Amino acid sequence: MKLLHITASETEIRFQTDGNAETVTVYAYSPAVAKCTEEKPVKVEIVHFDHGYGAVPRDCGGRDGLFLRWEMKGEGGEEVPGKKYVETLDFIPKYDDPYPQTDSKKGLQVCMIEDAISLGVRHAALNVCIGDLMRPAGTENTIIYHHDGRDYYFDRNAVARHDASIKELSDAGIIITLILLNSKHWALQTPKELEEILYHPGFVPYQDLEEVHLSAFNMTSDEGCRYFCAFVAFLTERYTNPEQPHGRAVGLIISNEINSQWYWGNAGEMTCEDYMYEYTTALRLAWQTATSIYKNARIYISLDHFWCGSQDANQPLKYYGSRDCLTNLNRYALAEGNFYWNIAHHPYPEDLRYPDFWNDQSSTDDEDTIRITFKNLKLLAQFLYKEEFQYNGIRRRIILSEQGFNSHWTEESEVLQACAYGRAYRICMEIPEVDSFILHAHCDNRYEFGLNLGIWRRHEDSSEMDRPKPIYYVFRAIDKKDESGKFHWERY
Numbered sequence: 358m359k360l361l362h363i364t365a366s367e368t369e370i371r372f373q374t375d376g377n378a379e380t381v382t383v384y385a386y387s388p389a390v391a392k393c394t395e396e397k398p399v400k401v402e403i404v405h406f407d408h409g410y411g412a413v414p415r416d417c418g419g420r421d422g423l424f425l426r427w428e429m430k431g432e433g434g435e436e437v438p439g440k441k442y443v444e445t446l447d448f449i450p451k452y453d454d455p456y457p458q459t460d461s462k463k464g465l466q467v468c469m470i471e472d473a474i475s476l477g478v479r480h481a482a483l484n485v486c487i488g489d490l491m492r493p494a495g496t497e498n499t500i501i502y503h504h505d506g507r508d509y510y511f512d513r514n515a516v517a518r519h520d521a522s523i524k525e526l527s528d529a530g531i532i533i534t535l536i537l538l539n540s541k542h543w544a545l546q547t548p549k550e551l552e553e554i555l556y557h558p559g560f561v562p563y564q565d566l567e568e569v570h571l572s573a574f575n576m577t578s579d580e581g582c583r584y585f586c587a588f589v590a591f592l593t594e595r596y597t598n599p600e601q602p603h604g605r606a607v608g609l610i611i612s613n614e615i616n617s618q619w620y621w622g623n624a625g626e627m628t629c630e631d632y633m634y635e636y637t638t639a640l641r642l643a644w645q646t647a648t649s650i651y652k653n654a655r656i657y658i659s660l661d662h663f664w665c666g667s668q669d670a671n672q673p674l675k676y677y678g679s680r681d682c683l684t685n686l687n688r689y690a691l692a693e694g695n696f697y698w699n700i701a702h703h704p705y706p707e708d709l710r711y712p713d714f715w716n717d718q719s720s721t722d723d724e725d726t727i728r729i730t731f732k733n734l735k736l737l738a739q740f741l742y743k744e745e746f747q748y749n750g751i752r753r754r755i756i757l758s759e760q761g762f763n764s765h766w767t768e769e770s771e772v773l774q775a776c777a778y779g780r781a782y783r784i785c786m787e788i789p790e791v792d793s794f795i796l797h798a799h800c801d802n803r804y805e806f807g808l809n810l811g812i813w814r815r816h817e818d819s820s821e822m823d824r825p826k827p828i829y830y831v832f833r834a835i836d837k838k839d840e841s842g843k844f845h846w847e848r849y
Contacts, residue, residue, distance in 0.1 A: 360439030361409075363427055363694060365649075367448040369412040370422040372404075372429075374439070380405045380432055385417050385425040387579035388442070388642060390635050399425055419506035423645055424586055442641060442694030446649055454599045456607060456653040457532050461836040462785055464795030465812075466759065467526065473799065474529045476833050480793035481531050482610065482701075482758045483522065486538045487555055487574075487588050488547030489515050496548075502591045509587040515545060516595075523596060524604030532793070534608035534657070534701075534758065535592060537643075539572045539622075554580045557635075559625025571613060573624040576638045585639065589646040597651035607654060610701045610758060611643050612636070614661040616682045617668045619675035621659075626674035633685035640686070644696040655754065657701035658686065662760075664736070666719065666727035679729070680740070687746055697748045701758040702737060704730045704781075709808060712762035712770075712777035731760075731781040738788050755790050761797040761810035764826060766817060775828040782835050796832065 358376040365371075372383070385400035400417040415422045423446075429437035464480030467473040473481070492499050492510040499510040527533055539555060541547055547555060560572040575581030589609065596606040612622040615636055624632055640658060647654035660679040661668075668676035683700075690696060706714040707728050714720070719727035722736070729737050740746065741753045762777040764770045778796065785794045801811035803820045812829040813822045 358431060358437050360427075360429060360437050360441075362445065363440050363443045364445040364447050365415060365423045365443045368415055370415050370427065370443065371410065371412045371447075372406070372427070374406055374409045374411075374437070376406060376409055378405070378407055381411070381429045381437060383411075383413055384428045384430070385413075385422055386428065388424060388426045388582050388638055389577055389579045390638050391577040421505050423649060424505060424582075424642060440692075440694050443645060444694040444696055446645075446652075448649075450648065450652045451594065451650050452597050452599060453652040456655065457605075459530070459532055462782075462791065462794050463832070463836050464757075464793045465799055465832075466795060466797045467522075468799040469813075470522065470525050473526070473531075476829075477836065478531055480534070480756075480795050481526050482534045482536055482756075482795050483519070483526075483606070484536045484538055484543075485519060485592065486540050486543035486545075487585070488540060488551065489543050489545040490519075490591075491548075491551060491555070491584060491588060493548055493550040502587065504587040504590045505583060507583070507587075509584070509591070511591055512545070518544075520595075520603040522604075523606055524601070527601060527605040532608075533596075533604070533606040534610060534655075534756065534793075534795075535596070535606045536610045536613060536659070536701075536758070537574075537588070537592075538613060539574050540570070541572070551584070554578070554584055557581075557624040559627065560623050561625060569620065569623045571621050571623060573612065573615075573618065573622045573632075573635065574639045576635045576642075582638075582642060586642055586646045589643050590650060593647045593650045593654060597654060607651070608657060608756070609643055609647060609654065610657040610659050611640050613659050614703060615658065616660050616663060616677045616679045618677070619672075620668070621661075628674060629677040629681050630685055632677070633682055634689055636682075637686050637689040640698055641690070641694065641696050644698065648697075655699055656697070657699045657756065657758070658682070659701045659703070659758065661703045662705050662707070662720075662728045662730050664727060664729045665725050683740070683746070691745070695748065697751070697753075699754040699756070700737070700741070701756050702729070703759045704734055704737075704757060705760045706730055706762070706777075709806075710763050710765075712764070712774045714777060715780065731784050734784055734791075735788060738790050741790070752790055754792055755788070756793045756795065757785065757791060758793075758795050759797045760794075762828070763808045763810055764814075764828075765809070771814075771826045771828070774826065775831045778828050779831050779835065 362373040384398040404411040459479040461479040557573040614621040707717040720730040720732040764774040801809040801815040
């Protein structure tokens with residue numbers, strides 16, 4: 358006997374096996390990945406399968422079976438192999454309107470909202486940190502949100518700040534994707550009472566290692582999983598309402614550049630296989646949670662430009678290649694419950710200091726290339742075209758959620774920056790699965806590792822903006838047509 362498929366209906370968790378009539382014991386567990394001998398099931402029920410089908414109530418003592426891990430044992434106590442997680446949602450979610458469409462792939466990580474709107478931006482990615490929003494039970498000035506049988510508390514002022522920016526951008530027709538992060542210090546300090554719940558237990562604190570920027574989401578404890586799901590549910594319900602009282606955001610990127618996890622999703626030293634098993638759990642929970650509220654929500658894995666190479670090949674427990682991450686993600690999803698994940702890729706040039714990606718030496722046209730930059734971006738799409746990487750015959754979507762081109766305080770370098778953007782945009786236009794090209798950055802950042810990636814130049818001795826660079830004008834015109842009917846990017 359093998360468990361082939363798990364479906365959640367409005368009231369039931371339904372199982373399909375390859376057997377006929379058989380009686381099995383069904384167990385529901387927390388999705389937390391750190392198993393121990395004392396792990397206790399949330400629910401135990403004896404089920405008789407008829408023609409390979411059986412079901413249990415979705416309500417598991419006040420918890421939703423949609424978010425649990427399911428296992429079975431036969432009459433002799435042997436474990437039934439196969440799927441472990443719900444992979445089909447057979448009920449009508451709260452919101453089911455179509456995913457929004459736009460006439461352009463032009464996107465920007467926005468700093469100045471009015472300027473972005475005037476530039477014709479159609480896509481934006483905004484950071485949201487779990488530690489900024491979630492608060493301990495009973496905290497004053499919070500929004501109480503009920504999810505999966507419990508109340509959770511969200512900082513009212515922090516939520517209002519996100520409402521303001523999301524509302525203004527989405528009202529202008531901009532499609533917003535949220536980047537979900539887990540940081541000790543972001544806009545606000547993560548409450549001490551929540552650190553053990555929210556942070557990964559292997560997370561190396563800032564005071565111990567300064568180059569670590571973010572923690573992985575904590576999938577090793579039941580509390581960590583439940584808080585994460587509540588975070589996803591709150592954002593989805595608040596920002597996918599078609600009436601848009603708080604604005605609209607329809608996609609979620611889970612963490613940042615997770616193949617370089619030591620910097621951007623730290624879980625301590627782990628093999629790629631172990632790290633991706635935990636990350637797959639987070640990605641799946643995000644998909645289950647978001648699509649149970651908004652049917653067409655899109656969930657993304659975040660990857661940098663390393664493909665078969667990594668940030669440091671001598672430290673394989675800290676840095677991985679994106680191809681290995683995707684291969685492990687797909688393997689775990691197919692084995693335990695497939696879902697519709699997509700990719701947020703960052704095809705920066707091989708050397709972030711220089712924008713001429715067409716001269717990249719480590720970005721080749723073979724499948725074992727060290728990096729995937731704009732020079733060989735088509736390789737990413739071709740990799741995902743493979744049948745085993747498709748979702749029910751549907752190709753995965755790609756967004757380019759963060760990448761930019763540096764300049765060096767000279768007129769020549771700023772012209773080269775503008776040219777690089779135009780050439781990169783043309784490449785994106787030739788790959789239909791690429792939905793957006795979200796440029797980083799809107800403004801030069803004095804504290805961004807010595808880089809000047811903005812379309813606005815800052816004063817060299819301060820953080821104040823000076824004036825637009827040449828790339829600003831290319832950006833403004835990029836999806837416009839000239840008198841001959843050609844797009845402006847076709848000139849580059």
